Amino acid sequence: MSLPDWNLIKSKLSILADAAKYDASCSSSGSHRKRDAKGMGNVEGMGICHSYAPDGRCISLLKILMTNFCIFDCKYCVNRVSSDVKRAKFSPDEIVTLTLEFYRRNYIEGLFLSSGIIESSDATMEKLIQVAKTLRQVHRFNGYIHLKVVAGSSQELIEEAGLWADRVSANVEMPVQKDLDILAPAKTIESATTSMNQIAEKVSEAKEEQKKSFRFRAPKFAPAGQTTQMIVGATGSTDSLILNSSQSLYRKYALRRVYYSAYSPIPHSDVLLPTEQPQLVRENRLYQADWLLRFYNFEAQELVNDENPDLPLDMDPKSAWALRNRQYFPVDVNSAAREQLLRVPGLGVRNVERILQMRPHRKISLLDLGKLRVPLKRTKYFVITSDHNPDVFLLDSQHLKKNIAPESTQLSLFDIKQTAVSGEI
């Protein structure tokens, strides 16, 4: 192979990484691959964040578009056909080389590859697949690969993508069709959910096959499953619409995650879109609520409803739920069931497990909760502990909200970080 022109590659890279940065998906977890004896790369289940940009976001994969030329005109997208951004296009070989060189130096866990749509959906998808296939077959590369399903790709191509990639995903972008009609007239929710359905079916089918096969392992299909992304704050859609849409996606298509991406101003943006700073606090509240749906047995309707269509920004969604449902409390940490403990503001999944583990050996006091780093400022009003806890008498007080909501309206960075890492609220 002749040496690539690195200056040319650098200039394309600056355009095509810039074009990809609005996709929030960064995870490299959930898959297992052993290194091939003739190549490099493996995946060990837990993802690795190899770097962090000054925006606090992790850099785990080489996240790029194959091209930012696109025939669509989605208003929220920096790559829409009517945008005046610079355009570029990588060849499949260039992407393969970049991935291998980056990986070899331990910059990344693997590749996240998406693309603007050129010619047709299938023609574009075929090129993405070609990159993954070359990495796997020619270079025996067993690092992580996440391929984006180009909107409207045919089922055969989705099925082939899953053979080479660890994760295959389709973005719904907006919670409801009405939003797409305004901002992405040529896109439909249905086209995304059709792809999701095809992926979900194939993933579970492959798992069944793997279970059955003994002597010859059936081929894997997207072992890290699928995810999707919704853009938040580009339209007036409420958190209720968003969370109900997520809940239904989780149930129907067994998604690993829904990513929420606060719409952030883009260069050359469309006039229909807001220019103010992205709604980062709202984005974080949605992530918190999303954790409650997946790991705390909450229903979307409990968190947002007609009366409260949006999550409050000044406190976490579990505390907000607790304030509206005080009859549920206080909960006795020394006797309550797991699902009751999970509803207590400030108690996360891991701490609930620890409490349950400790209970046979020790009566748990407020001080013990403090040692577990439970945020007592919030939690103490909702629990009965082995010692005297006078604050629990304030449970019905009108001023409770003031006591538990942080003074500043701005969410502390620590909270955001904690949530992002552990998912505990």
Place this chain on the structure above:
Amino acid sequence: MELDFETWRIEARSLLQKGVPPHLTSWELTQSFFTIADSELKPLPSPKVPKEFMELAALVACARDPQRWALLYRLIFRLNHENAKLLNVVVDEDVHKAQLLAKSVSKDIHKMHAFVRFKKAVIDGQETYVAWHKAEHYIVKLATPFFVRRFGDKPWSIFTPDGSAHWNMETLSFSEGMSQSDFEHDDPFDEVWKTYYRSIYNPARLKIKMMKQEMSPKYWSSLPEAEIIHELIRETPQRLQNMSQTEKFLAQVPDTFDWSEVKKSALSCNACPLASQATQTVFGEGNLHAELMIVGEQPGDEEDLSGSAFVGPAGQVLAQALEKAGVARESIYLTNAVKHFKWTPANASAGGGKARIHKKASGSEMHACKPWLEKEIELVKPKVILALGATAGIALYGRLVQIQKERGKVRTDSAYAKTLLISWHPSAILRATNSDEASLRFNDLVSDIQSALAATKS
């Protein structure tokens, strides 16, 4: 020589068997000792510990904390004498401390897996990868087998101040440490990585604290990308300002149903920079109750001077096509997606004189002008719209339309009209490379006009 985990394990086992309580032991020296006569001890012939303890202890043993050996002995003693399930009591002082240390070591191992940056080198004629990394704890032995599993196909070395690891494609060996100043390797490829790092950063979401929490500055000295962090942060306010100050153009359309009034106000539109360059606005014209509306791209030189749509060479081609299709120009409404002429002066030295060369409107200019087109559609309410050319296609289809592929396909799901079609712009016929192509496209146009006409009657 520091104690290592294996030596501690053997030592601790023998102390436990003798029954020596933790407060009488000392782990300061290379060997533990205790200060009590054997006779006063309660021996424990076969001490036991749970598997979880050994996993925890293997991590704690790597912590950069002189108290760790004593802590581990206290735990192992209490597990045997006090509570075999002690590790479940996570709020216990010793358990808590051990878990904190283990967590810190695990995190350090994870960060080493993340932050080692290999540089390509050629050593003794062989392609080798080398890295220098500074860990917080004594983790070289625990952390480096990961790199064998991942990069076992090439030789590599990782140097740290506390010890170094070497892979020769057969065995992993360890040697003494190295300071950063002795590590002299450059990899020009780091520049490509920095380019990526710079471009993947979104300045609209600057969160320095969060970055530092996850990627502590103590690791920065060996991260090539860290060299540009300050520069990126410094540029951020300016980049944000540039983004918010990028002018966004949108025509202000009067709220009226009177076509003449709308046109009048369009004539003075200066929503985008095209207005200052053009002679006048070229608004649509024709039958205000037309069932067929034809939307072209943008006015050319002659349209700009006359103020009427489709009067130049392309307009003449359209007139011929309309005639051949049997459509009277007066019966339809004709307009353009963009209402101002855009041009650049011809290169005079190349003999261009004062000619104005047509230039395609940019995305933001097309967008700025769209409200006029939408208002025209709202007023005329055509049953059928025929878009001519790509610009009209983007305006009406919401995406780039490949005319060759999509002409002849009737769209009935458009918000603009019951029926939407697309065809060649007459200028594409003028630009055709040969007369065969030109007449082919002309016939296409005629037949597309006929289909549009038929659709008005259905």
